[in-house]
Amino acid sequence: MNMRLSYGMGFILLFIPCSLLVAFTHYPALKALLNSFWNNGSSFRPSRFVGLDNYETLLEDDKLMQVLINSFIYAIGTVPLAIALAIGMALLVNSKLPATGLMRLSFFLPTMLPMVAVANIWLFFYAPGIGLASQLLNAVGLPSINFLGSTDTSLVSMMVVAVWKEAGLFMIFYLAALQSIPTNLKDAARLEGAGSVRIFFTVVMPLLRPTTIFVAVNALINAFRLVDHIVVMTRGGPSNSSSLLLYYIYEVTFGFRDFAYGATLTVLMVVILGILAAFQFWVLDRKAHYQ
Amino acid sequence: MSGPGVSLEVVDLAKSWGAVDVLQDVNFGIEPGGFLTLLGPSGCGKSTILRLVSGLDEVSGGQILIGGKDVARIPAAERNIGMVFQNYALFPHMTIAENITYGLNVRKVPKAEKEKALARVAELMALGKLLDRKPSQLSGGQQQRVALARVLVSDRPLVLMDEPLSNLDAKLRVEIRSEIRSLNKKLGITVVYVTHDQSEALSMSDRVVLMNAGNVSQVGTPQELYDRPANTFAAAFIGTPPMNLLSPEDVRAPATFAPEGGMEARDVIFGVRPESLSLGRAGAEFSATARVESLEYEGKVFLVHLIAPSGTRFIAAHSGDGAPEEGSEVTVGWSASQTHLFSKTDGNRRDFTL
Numbered sequence: 240m241n242m243r244l245s246y247g248m249g250f251i252l253l254f255i256p257c258s259l260l261v262a263f264t265h266y267p268a269l270k271a272l273l274n275s276f277w278n279n280g281s282s283f284r285p286s287r288f289v290g291l292d293n294y295e296t297l298l299e300d301d302k303l304m305q306v307l308i309n310s311f312i313y314a315i316g317t318v319p320l321a322i323a324l325a326i327g328m329a330l331l332v333n334s335k336l337p338a339t340g341l342m343r344l345s346f347f348l349p350t351m352l353p354m355v356a357v358a359n360i361w362l363f364f365y366a367p368g369i370g371l372a373s374q375l376l377n378a379v380g381l382p383s384i385n386f387l388g389s390t391d392t393s394l395v396s397m398m399v400v401a402v403w404k405e406a407g408l409f410m411i412f413y414l415a416a417l418q419s420i421p422t423n424l425k426d427a428a429r430l431e432g433a434g435s436v437r438i439f440f441t442v443v444m445p446l447l448r449p450t451t452i453f454v455a456v457n458a459l460i461n462a463f464r465l466v467d468h469i470v471v472m473t474r475g476g477p478s479n480s481s482s483l484l485l486y487y488i489y490e491v492t493f494g495f496r497d498f499a500y501g502a503t504l505t506v507l508m509v510v511i512l513g514i515l516a517a518f519q520f521w522v523l524d525r526k527a528h529y530q
Numbered sequence: 531m532s533g534p535g536v537s538l539e540v541v542d543l544a545k546s547w548g549a550v551d552v553l554q555d556v557n558f559g560i561e562p563g564g565f566l567t568l569l570g571p572s573g574c575g576k577s578t579i580l581r582l583v584s585g586l587d588e589v590s591g592g593q594i595l596i597g598g599k600d601v602a603r604i605p606a607a608e609r610n611i612g613m614v615f616q617n618y619a620l621f622p623h624m625t626i627a628e629n630i631t632y633g634l635n636v637r638k639v640p641k642a643e644k645e646k647a648l649a650r651v652a653e654l655m656a657l658g659k660l661l662d663r664k665p666s667q668l669s670g671g672q673q674q675r676v677a678l679a680r681v682l683v684s685d686r687p688l689v690l691m692d693e694p695l696s697n698l699d700a701k702l703r704v705e706i707r708s709e710i711r712s713l714n715k716k717l718g719i720t721v722v723y724v725t726h727d728q729s730e731a732l733s734m735s736d737r738v739v740l741m742n743a744g745n746v747s748q749v750g751t752p753q754e755l756y757d758r759p760a761n762t763f764a765a766a767f768i769g770t771p772p773m774n775l776l777s778p779e780d781v782r783a784p785a786t787f788a789p790e791g792g793m794e795a796r797d798v799i800f801g802v803r804p805e806s807l808s809l810g811r812a813g814a815e816f817s818a819t820a821r822v823e824s825l826e827y828e829g830k831v832f833l834v835h836l837i838a839p840s841g842t843r844f845i846a847a848h849s850g851d852g853a854p855e856e857g858s859e860v861t862v863g864w865s866a867s868q869t870h871l872f873s874k875t876d877g878n879r880r881d882f883t884l
Contacts, residue, residue: 421617421619423615423616423617423619424619426584426586426613426615426619427613427615427619427621428621428632429586429607430584430585430586430606430611430612430613430633431607431632431633431637432607432633432636432637433607433632433636437636441621445621446622446623448623
């Protein structure tokens with residue numbers, strides 16, 4: 240096996256993936272950072288270097304503040320809820336109950352659907368008066384709510400869609416983790432007199448911790464990354480009540496065609512995500528047990 | 531330390547999974563402080579018995595009397611039984627000290643008492659320096675000692691062990707084997723031990739329950755199992771190498787030989803241990819002629835692999851000088867007292883007259 244690749248061939252093989260990475264990841268990232276220091280140019284007035292002007296705008300942007308608060312509520316609300324639901328569903332399908340195969344399929348189904356399709360399904364659920372949600376409310380004698388049309392309910396409605404969509408995927412991770420826990424650990428705990436709740440919190444949950452960290456990181460990234468349902472369902476409205484950071488970036492950049500400010504917001508988002516990821520991996524990872 | 535052990539009596543125990551019966555009519559018992567081994571090939575139901583006694587699985591029928599009280603239908607946690615698992619079942623995210631005191635914490639034992647108990651078993655099992663480590667930082671033998679400590683800390687009068695040595699290397703196995711045996715004697719706890727290794731069973735036990743396909747094949751002391759196997763299964767399972775089983779056409783028996791119970795002489799199986807066979811012994815009461823197929827040097831003895839005219843293979847352990855040549859014809863002889871007789875139809879032991 241001494242067929243060594245020539246340096247030329249090796250260089251070509253490295254060049255192809257590297258150029259793709261540079262063209263679509265590193266160059267745009269760097270360009271966004273650079274753009275955030277320049278103002279928005281037009282055909283008759285070229286853009287010029289403005290230093291930190293864009294960042295000053297950012298600090299005074301009231302709409303951004305609302306979007307950040309929305310994003311914060313959205314993440315805090317959806318991530319723990321999706322995780323809790325995923326663990327619950329995983330425990331359910333991992334149990335000895337009948338029809339766990341069917342349960343697995345139905346829990347996982349939302350994950351397989353494209354987000355745009357999911358959003359359209361939920362548009363029908365939320366439709367005022369005739370939608371499933373309104374009919375359920377009417378059935379128990381409550382007045383129907385315009386879920387997407389009210390500033391009080393639009394963000395929560397978006398969060399429900401996200402949890403519904405995400406929990407199934409996380410369930411698969413938890414199911415795999417649950418099945419890798421040796422049953423005799425639970426047997427040993429049972430013989431020591433531990434009840435099933437105690438076994439869950441003292442034996443099962445600690446052993447699921449690596450999965451929880453992985454899922455939490457992914458869920459958090461998705462909370463910032465997935466805005467398809469907002470585009471389809473509310474367009475951030477009414478009056479920005481359901482707008483998230485990424486949707487706001489999209490709106491500023493491609494709606495208002497303010498590329499400089501869009502780039503500035505992008506830098507902000509990357510910084511936020513970086514801090515969150517670093518926190519999760521360094522702080523939570525140290526407490527995790529890996530076998 | 532532990533109070534004296536309790537007696538265990540299993541009566542007509544049965545277990546089935548759906549329509550499949552995995553255990554039928556299992557009966558055995560052990561006195562307080564005794565060491566009972568469940569022995570058998572894999573899949574014979576010995577671990578199932580242990581799980582039934584511990585309460586981890588529910589019985590389908592029969593009684594389990596611990597100290598004279600039937601516990602077959604009470605929850606595992608209330609049976610006051612400790613169990614050591616094959617792969618130790620230590621909680622990987624807890625330190626050794628946390629592992630050992632897990633049960634004490636569940637039962638809310640006061641802190642001072644808990645620490646005293648921990649110190650006591652840590653000394654007993656020589657774990658003092660390891661208490662702050664995690665199980666993954668320990669060797670297999672150390673992990674097994676932690677598993678034992680976790681059981682001993684609660685002063686359980688009855689301890690079940692499910693093949694506790696099978697993941698250890700040969701040297702450690704012998705070491706921990708004698709450690710378990712001396713704990714049993716020193717603390718007076720009753721031990722029920724599961725193994726598929728017959729030499730382990732013979733060397734450690736007060737009583738052995740030999741299992742075969744969900745049924746008890748024989749119950750007795752190790753000597754009884756070795757000296758008087760109750761059937762051909764016990765004969766072929768106990769001993770290294772196990773007992774030879776020969777058909778009547780290969781054996782020259784005395785003319786007066788007659789099996790008891792009205793059995794024809796051709797409906798029997800002769801059993802004889804390899805170490806009972808002597809090569810070229812003229813005038814022996816029983817003898818057989820066979821060809822030497824191969825030789826195996828074992829240090830103390832030669833194992834002579836023989837093939838009888840009917841094609842049956844058997845083994846003679848030859849300890850004298852001058853091993854026979856491969857391919858040569860030899861005569862092996864043995865005495866009536868070394869002869870075991872079994873029925874060909876049901877495999878059970880029979881007596882005979884000369």
